[in-house]
Amino acid sequence: xxxxxxxxxxxxxxxxGVGDINAKKLLAHCGNAEEIFKTKTSQLASIDGIGNYRxxxxxxxxxxxxxxxxxxxxxxxxxxxxYFLDENYPERLKxxxxxxxxxxxxxxxxxxxxxIISVVGTRQITAYGIDCCKNLIAxxxxxxxxxxxxxxYGVDITAHLAxxxxxxxxxxxxxxGLNQVYPKAHKRYVSQMDQNGGFMxxxxxxxxxxxxxxxxxxxxxxxxSEATIVIESAEKGGxxxxxxxxxxxxxxxxxxxxxxxxxxSQGCNNLIKTQRAHLLTSAADLVYLLNxxxxxxxxxxxxxxxxxxxxDEQKVYDFLLSKGKEMLDMIALQCDFPIHKLSGILLNxxxxxxxxxxxxxxxxxx
Numbered sequence: 044x045x046x047x048x049x050x051x052x053x054x055x056x057x058x059x060g061v062g063d064i065n066a067k068k069l070l071a072h073c074g075n076a077e078e079i080f081k082t083k084t085s086q087l088a089s090i091d092g093i094g095n096y097r098x099x100x101x102x103x104x105x106x107x108x109x110x111x112x113x114x115x116x117x118x119x120x121x122x123x124x125x126y127f128l129d130e131n132y133p134e135r136l137k138x139x140x141x142x143x144x145x146x147x148x149x150x151x152x153x154x155x156x157x158x159i160i161s162v163v164g165t166r167q168i169t170a171y172g173i174d175c176c177k178n179l180i181a182x183x184x185x186x187x188x189x190x191x192x193x194x195x196y197g198v199d200i201t202a203h204l205a206x207x208x209x210x211x212x213x214x215x216x217x218x219x220g221l222n223q224v225y226p227k228a229h230k231r232y233v234s235q236m237d238q239n240g241g242f243m244x245x246x247x248x249x250x251x252x253x254x255x256x257x258x259x260x261x262x263x264x265x266x267x268s269e270a271t272i273v274i275e276s277a278e279k280g281g282x283x284x285x286x287x288x289x290x291x292x293x294x295x296x297x298x299x300x301x302x303x304x305x306x307x308s309q310g311c312n313n314l315i316k317t318q319r320a321h322l323l324t325s326a327a328d329l330v331y332l333l334n335x336x337x338x339x340x341x342x343x344x345x346x347x348x349x350x351x352x353x354x355d356e357q358k359v360y361d362f363l364l365s366k367g368k369e370m371l372d373m374i375a376l377q378c379d380f381p382i383h384k385l386s387g388i389l390l391n392x393x394x395x396x397x398x399x400x401x402x403x404x405x406x407x408x409x
Contacts, residue, residue, distance in 0.1 A: 213240040217252075
């Protein structure tokens with residue numbers, strides 16, 4: 044955005060009572076933020092949901108002083124600003140009616156034509172949760188997804204570190220301005236995060252990590268991605284808010300199940316039981332339900348020399364060699380595997396380059 048345009052958008056953000064939804068109404072009516080401040084109150088009063096209280100606040104001159112100070116900070120710190128109508132604004136977030144009108148980012152974030160998944164869960168992650176998170180990201184690594192989380196303790200930082208271990212882009216969506224790090228213990232990861240993705244927020248430099256900011260932050264985590272994965276969660280928690288938001292945005296939600304006696308599996312089990320999340324046991328479940336095609340990825344899958352197949356993989360491979368190609372359901376029936384298990388077998392075989400997926404859930408041997 045041009046300097047002047049950004050100034051007026053920042054000023055609009057500071058108008059009391061005007062959130063993202065009403066800001067978008069005003070922008071749609073006036074064309075740009077500067078015109079909002081120039082348009083007569085009587086004309087703005089006709090916009091649905093814009094009351095006299097908000098219109099009075101539009102005439103408060105202090106919003107311009109606040110905008111000027113924030114603009115100076117953004118330029119001094121070389122923070123990137125993305126407007127919700129910009130081409131490089133996250134595509135899925137554009138379709139969320141309450142998505143932020145401005146996003147502030149640092150690092151090397153590139154979301155164009157990328158598969159994006161959000162990983163959320165408890166701050167009190169267990170050994171089981173760590174294994175689930177690390178194994179999932181390791182299995183997804185050949186597909187080169189972008190891993191989004193909240194840079195908090197527990198599941199969040201586990202997901203970020205696992206992503207960086209596999210050279211995946213990872214983004215921390217934070218609940219405060221980019222002039223601070225929270226929690227402070229994670230400051231040692233900031234440089235590596237910036238090199239492998241970076242940070243994103245809607246909050247200004249004077250915003251601190253207040254509890255209500257985390258709830259607002261969650262809608263970005265849910266809205267930016269194709270799917271939200273809940274690793275572990277107690278019966279109540281912020282990750283369940285994110286899962287509910289993802290459902291509201293018509294995104295896919297996945298959850299790892301756990302024992303009914305495990306405190307930090309109660310939330311996941313309830314999501315699955317109430318059909319608000321797909322049961323997730325491996326990356327294959329996600330790949331199958333999202334209909335990801337390995338042959339179209341940035342990291343192409345090539346047939347390996349001297350491939351080693353286990354007994355189940357060999358059974359499927361021999362069947363496909365004899366048939367030429369076959370549908371997923373028929374492979375499951377003829378090879379006597381349940382669909383969820385077969386999905387994992389087929390994913391491993393695709394990664395080894397011995398089979399390829401075809402349109403319509405067909406597969407053939409290479």
